[in-house]
Amino acid sequence: MxxxxxxxxxxxxxxxxxxxxxxxxxxxxxxxxxxxxxxxxxxxxxxxxxxxxxxxxxxxxxxxxxxxxxxxxxxxxxxxxxxxxxxxxxxxxxxxxxxxxxxxxxxxxRDERAAAKGPTLHPARPRWAVVVGAILVGLMGWGMVRLFTLPSDIEANAGAKSTPTPAVTTPAPTPKPTTPKPVKPVKPVVPTKTKLTLTAKDDGSYVTLRDKKGKRLFQGLLGPGSTQTVTATGDIRISVGIPANLTITINNKRQSTKLYRFIAHPNGTLTKPK
Structure with missing residues (x-):
């Protein structure tokens, strides 16, 4: 036809x-x-x-x-x-x-906008008039107490004899010699996770992504300009419809392939499945 x-x-x-x-x-x-x-x-x-x-x-x-x-x-x-x-x-x-x-x-x-709006809570405002009044009352009470007790304090201070306070000198401790600890060599970090990013171009491509145990991480059509990123422990198995329509990045390393089925590894490389 x-x-x-x-x-x-x-x-x-x-x-x-x-x-x-x-x-x-x-x-x-x-x-x-x-x-x-x-x-x-x-x-x-x-x-x-x-x-x-x-x-x-x-x-x-x-x-x-x-x-x-x-x-x-x-x-x-x-x-x-x-x-x-x-x-x-x-x-x-x-x-x-x-x-x-x-x-x-x-x-x-509309449902999402309604769910995002929650009740608005206004913080309770302190009653400043009550606080200021309580402070003034406290200051007035303290002033009245000092007014009636001040003469007695002067007389008591006049009759008291001053006694010198002996000075005590504490010897400084002798620092102990320290032995530097040996520095352990730092082992290079071996990546264990794979971060895969696919960006579609031209007409895009149909993509299926699975982890090393066969669990499906993503399946669908990547349209022009769309991007899909998945992260998994160990390898990620990829099946694509049109490899030329995809830009592939593995752990921030740009890769290219003509394979319809390949495996992305944590070290940023890709290989053909056995």
Whole structure:
């Protein structure tokens, strides 16, 4: 089937979704994706191999469930990748997707702003008038006590005899000789963790990252200009769709490769898996 025919079918179906076609019926994005795949004469497995999108996620998207895409950004990337494989124009589908999910994004932003606003607590202000009054009362009381006891203090001081205080001299301690401690040689620090940063360019690439035990650290489409950074103990296993569309940095060391599968090591190098 030619690319011109597929693009025409896409545009006509998209006009039907907006209500401008003769039938005027509403067609979901998932139905459009299914129709596009069938027009391209491809199965779910074939489309998954061509786009590197999991079959389960493709089935969910064709059922209008985009929640498993990891966000609207990745959902748009998947739609664009599918359209590229079936030789179709993704613009009508992306426009429909943005129109349907704009309300959900605005509601999510309002909820986040409402949750960020908490009750405002004002610190209690001290009652300065009470504090100043208490200080003045204390000073007045102290003055009255001194006024009535001052003559007695003078007489007592006049009759008292001064006794010289003997001076006591303490000899300074003799410092003990100190033996310098031997300096232990510092062993070079061997890195045990791997910090991997992938930056997408051109059309981006689909990426899967796993640690040395096989646990998935990240999986998804890196769109143009997007960056993904993960850190793990030991090696990180990487699978990419288009190596040329990625800039690779391992522990702040720039690397490049043409491999679709490789391993990043803590020492900043990458190797081909055995």
């Amino acid at each position: 030619s690319a011109v025919r597929v693009v025409g079918d896409f545009e006509s179906t998209a006009r039907g979704m907006s209500g401008d076609g003769e039938d005027g019926g509403d067609v979901s994005i998932g139905s459009e994706l299914t129709a596009a795949r069938e027009r391209a004469d491809m199965t779910i497995e074939q489309l998954s191999a061509a786009t590197r999108i999991r079959t389960g996620l493709l089935v969910a998207m064709e059922a209008d469930d985009f929640s498993r895409c990891g966000g609207n950004f990745y959902a748009r990337g998947h739609i664009r990748a599918i359209a590229r494989v079936v030789k179709a124009d993704p613009a009508p589908l992306l426009a429909s997707f943005d129109a349907e999910h704009a309300v959900e994004e605005e509601k999510a932003r």
